[in-house]
Amino acid sequence: MTAAFVAGADASSEVPLKRRLKRAERTRRLKALALILPLLLFLLFTFLGPIAGMLWRSVDDWEVRQVLPHTVAALADWDGKDVPGEPTFAALAGDIRTARDAGTIAIASKRLNYALNGFRTIMSGTARNLKTLPEPGTAKDTLIGINPAWGERATWVAIKGASGPLTSFYLLGALDLTRNLDGAIVAAPEEQAIYRDVFGRTFTISLGVTVLCLILGFPVAYMLATLPTGQSNVLMIFVLLPFWTSLLVRTCAWIVVLQSEGIVNDSLRWIGLIDEPLRLIYNRFGVYVAMTHVLLPFMILPLYSSMRSISPAYMRAAASLGASPVTAFLRIYLPQTVPGIGAGSLLVFILAIGYYITPALVGGAADQMISYFIAFYTTETVNWGLASALGAVLLLATLLLAVVYGKLVHGQQVTGGMKN
């Protein structure tokens, strides 16, 4: 017995206890890792990959670089103060000829048109009229002759700005910012500055929906958590019922209910409360109603699970110690539901931020959220750079929120005093 003990002590002095523990746990950890490996790979290909791709696209600037390589090279040393010299014009003329033959001129002109409105016309006109390569030394005059815009500094600043390989153009654009001719960051022209508004609207609607879900969901969750198990299970089916129907169906159902000739308006008119149909849909009201309805379960479930873990003994204890029901609720019950409120609100808010189909179906033009514009730029105008930049800003905002929430919850747990 003593001998064994001494031997054990010797072993521990040779190999540190920590390392021996690690060695003992290694197999188990490898097994655990093997179990999650399929999911890890799946996420890597379907989630992390696309997100990285999207983030890359928001700063990638390849079009002009690929189509007008010599021009980009010639502009590398341009100081941007004056219209560049003859060699740059010659390079441009050569690039345009090559691009026209290759049929790639539209790629570059689309990108340049983002930077300078009307660039598409300049490019196509020049490509059309530049029948042959100008004589050496006459490229500048020839091009300015075809389109006087080539003699303006702004045209060349646009090309230089779009020459990549990386650009802040899209990200700035997503924040209603742009660069002026001298490269300083300034506010975008008023008619183009819409995204801050859209982001603001997105956050306002999401916040509103979150608050509505909390107000409506809290009592439901409380009831579910306090009713006997049998009854609460039946009610829980009703909470989960929406998950069994498609989001599209649920949203369209609201159109049926809320439209001018819909159930609500018809009923109100029938009982004589109104003469003219109320405008309940294709406006902000419709968006709030439909989104709150769709997202309510995501609030109720975390609230329910946090309330379920609060023993009724706490409220009894509070009452026996002299707290009125209201005091007991505010000082004992409510603080213990904070993790549930936080989780539910975060879930609803983050889901709401990304909502696209519901506002698109039941909202008006002024109720479209950021996802609508992302979809618009992805599918309609194929401006993936801007779509990615809007997505990146949205992702950043969401991540920021998640971090703030994580800090709050962590703080809660520390003050909540759970052992370990």
Next chain:
Amino acid sequence: MDGGMVTTAQALVRFVGVQKTYDGEHLVVKNLDLDIKKGEFVTLLGPSGSGKTTTLMMLAGFEVPTHGDIYLADRPIKNMPPHKRDIGMVFQNYALFPHLTIEENVAFPLTVRKMSRSEVKERVRSALRMIKLETLAHRHPGQLSGGQQQRVALARALVFNPQLVLMDEPLGALDKRLREHMQLEIKQLHETMGITVVYVTHDQSEALTMSDRIAVFNDGIVQQIDKPDALYERPVNSFVANFIGENNVLAGTVENIEQGFCRVALASGGSVVAQAVNVAGAGAATALSVRPERVSILTDGQAPDGMNALPAHVQDTIYLGDHALAVLKVAGNGEFMVKLPPGAHAGLSHGQSVSIGFRPEDCRALDPV
């Protein structure tokens, strides 16, 4: 009637004809009459489902009596909400608020009473000193051991000087050693502070250790309410005799009753003399109750005059350190226990025939089981 008035005046808590049913069919508490005096430590003891916890919950205000009235300091409290009753309560699993520190937990009953900050601080400090946990004031309940949490729950229930303190199996979750320690601690608090305590437990040794009086509940009825020693020495029915302590039961029929004693014919033949406590009369069935320590094994097989003697067969002997038990078969009862001094079991072997003897005063004829 006069005597009744006196007890009424002294009683802090009075249950008068209280009934309680949850389902409208079956009464959980049947016609409860119970007086608890100021400064008394009364334990409600009984098996689970006997109505003791329901009784406590009615007193605390979490359950409403179906019938009858409860008086606290001569005021009916049937319709008074729990937070106005001024009753401190210690719950089974302590119910310490997990999001508050120990200090905030103990301060809670004071702050809801809107006491001044300085007084709250002073009272909390002295309460924590009382339970010797001053150093843990800023911890959360989850960081404390079971015994420490128990003490905090106690301090929280006492800090606002309630006129009555209820305890619902407060020591149930603690291990044996800690439980015994806490029993003494609660007992001391009761004595030094002069508080009135109503204590619910199903542990009879806990009840015997701590209580001034014990109300033994079974089937919604108080079977007997008495001091611990009286309850053990003089149970009034078979349920109490069996529930409190070890008990040997012998079934028989009453032959005659004379001056408080009766002769009982045992089912297996033979007869003994017993105190007639709870028997209907001659010819009625009865269950005799004899405590193991009141029985001796007769070495010479001869009982002294006036002592009951019965033949027995040794089934087993159990060594328990400070004493030993002999398990005998007596008059058809194969689990008849006799308590022996240490070492005395050595001479007994399985199957051996012996004689046992006990005095009629130590044998109580009770209602048949």
